[in-house]
Amino acid sequence: MFGVTILGNNSALPAYDRHPTAQIVTLNDQLFLIDCGEGTQMQLTRYRIRRSKISHIFISHLHGDHYFGLPGLLTSFSLMNREQDLHLHAPAPLQQILELQFATADTRFSYKLHFHALGEPGTIIEDEKFTVETFKMFHRIDCWGFVIREKKKPRKIDGERIAGAGIPAVFYERLKDGEDYITKSGERILNASVTIPNTPPKSYVFCGDTIYNESVCNHIQNATLLYHESTFLKDQAERAASRFHTTTIQAANIARLANANRLLIGHFSSKYEALEPFLTETAAIFPDTQLAIEGVTYIIR
Template identity: 55%
Template sequence: MFGVTILGNNSAVPAFDRHPTSQVLTMPNRKFLIDCGEGTQIQLINYKIRRSKISHIFISHLHGDHYFGLVGLLNSFALLGRYQDLHVVAPPALQQILQLQFAAADTQLSYPLHFHAIQQPGYLLTVGEVEVSCFKTDHRIECFGFVFREKKRPRRINPDAVKEHNIHYSWFENLQMGKDYTAPDGTLIKNEILTFEAPKGKTYAFCADTKYDESFIPDIKGADMIYHETTYLENFKDQAIKRFHSTSKQAAAIAKKAGVKKLLIGHFSSRYDELNEFEKEAREIFPNTELALEGVCYMLP
């Protein structure tokens, strides 16, 4: 299972029962939170997402609609007696903001909180089988997109073949890593005979807030799914440029040029009640587009 659940899909000001940006990335055995607008902790309750499973929180930039819910969530974790480590990966200035708020409330966290300040684009960290990197987007303030890439998974044991060659299970881990097997009589048995191809690792890219920007296409190239903001419809293209945001067609153009499999669009301006037009415009350029709707989990294809 590798999917993205949308908690908020609206831009700056909440409207039409839509909330500011937040997404939960669900992978085997762990969850990441991406951005954390005001009210995220309530959305997590609404959609019954197990908060204790969240090990890492990634914050793209310090506009309020992407992080004002963070301190409340961290605080509630403590009040609920969380004990698991929590990692926050974010622009450096966030650390002092959090520290000041904890100090003012005399807050003692019940769990270890690790703050990772994003210093530059590139590799960030590896969590289990997932490697996370970031790239710069073109926004009014410094802003980072994130790429979550499952590393190659282990090859799968061929049960008939290992039985036929009488291989002890203590050797299976070596086989899964791709090693050939040498039998007691010296015969070499090629790994391809004993295992099946590893399932391909999947890649999700979160392109944060951004103007139309081809410079990060190499970072998201060939991803299974990307999220790209579409604050405006195409007829507000000028507004989009002025405000460092993108239109429906611009998001679709990036998805097409990057050769990704699927496009999720969100961060809709509060000027729009109806969202269907976003989907329609984007699909003209990139057919496999879906609206990021709150409460829905989108699986990577």
Template identity: 45%
Template sequence: MTFKLKILGSNSAAPAHNRHQSAQLLQIENQFILIDCGEGTQMQLKKYRAKARKISHIFISHLHGDHYLGLVGLLSTMHLQGRKQDLHLYGPAPLAEIITVHLRHSEMYFNYKVHFHALDLDKKELIMETNTLEVHAFPLQHRITCHGFIFQEKPKPYRINKSVMPVNMKLEHIMKLKKGEDVYDEKGELLYNASEMTFPPRRSRSYAYCSDTIFDPTLPLYFKGVDLLYHEATFLKDQASRASDTFHSTAEQAAMIAKDAEAGQLLLGHFSIRYKDLSPILSEAKEVFRASRLALEGETITIDD
């Protein structure tokens, strides 16, 4: 059961030190989701052999260029490559105008449908749902409208113990057992005991993405117990005042959020171009939260079930 995250870009502001602007590709089973789309994202997708045509949903956290300037180019390439399947795009309302202006003045019309979902939330809300997945957005405290996202698997079914499963068991009985329900006959007599016929469900996994934000101690309320938390760590703590002035966070502050959220792992990113060597950022975070790691481009983080 696949749940993995590919880092495509991890820098803030501008490309530097062989790092690119924010972009991540999340795969949950056969669902491919792009989170932010900084300049050069389509080149990063190509570099790491991730096929853009498989992306079905794109989430843009906010409209600072290092998080969306690669979007129009990516959408255009999808068009040129003959994409036909619908695409769902989530982001601040003005993003629709930005795309429309590009299309109008280039006299281009996509040969696929883009469903735009405008975001302007002041609380946590469900914005996407499938049979197996829920995605919630929540507000972040940044200089402009900005959102974080939580990707959460729905509760999984109980697993049938095939070694004790009778031959030709009725499908309706299997479906009840997968819900953890006992099965009775027409007379109300027990046919199958769910505890004897099934194994417990595999655990549901989760990933929270905190894009640009000032240190906000209320954030853990949105994603308590999350398996993997991405939180920006633009600066080291000696630049805390700079972080506050620019509505960003330090590595230490990101670690404090992860600790309070009781996260499984912390993924640090959105690094300032002032830092060529990222090891001090990792060290600072680990002093507070040991299960910290850097968002290094090309790496894949897998969450086991």
């Protein structure tokens, strides 16, 4: 399973029971938390997320609505006697803030917290099955986007066609990697004749707070699911720009230019109670758009 569950879809000022930004990405049996606004730990409980499965936390930037829930979550992990390591990827100044808070509280941790400062665009996690890349957003303070990308999956053996081809089973792993097989008599059996392609690797892109800037598209081409902030409706373009935020139309344009498969919009301003206009305006330009709704899981497929 590869999917994203929305825990908060509102901008800075909580309103209409909408919460500040937080998302859980599920990838196989691991969970990643992207941003951690105030109340995230309560939202994890509300939506019955198994928080012990969270292995990595990514913080896009250090505006409070994206991390004020983090110190509480980290403390609660310890109160729940978490044992496994936790990796935190965030702008560098967060380390000092947390250390100061935890030293003042005399907090004793039951687990090891690894702090990884975001400093250079590029790959920050290289796992057997996925990678995480980061890139710069364009906000009032240092801000990062994230790409969580499955690795290319091995080809699948075609059971029918391989029968009788005389290829020893010990060679199957190399077939899956795309190699041809050379028989003892020197004959070449083409890989494509006995294997079929696996499902293409999928990707989730998180574009948090940002002013409209097309150069971001260089880093996020062909996302299976692109999350992009859309704080304001289209008639507020000036206001959006002055606050380093994006409108519906602008989010749709980024999705189009980046050739995204699907678009998810969120970070709605507290000025709006109704969210339907966000969908209408965005989908007019990029039809495969959905609103980020709290508690909903969007499967990446």
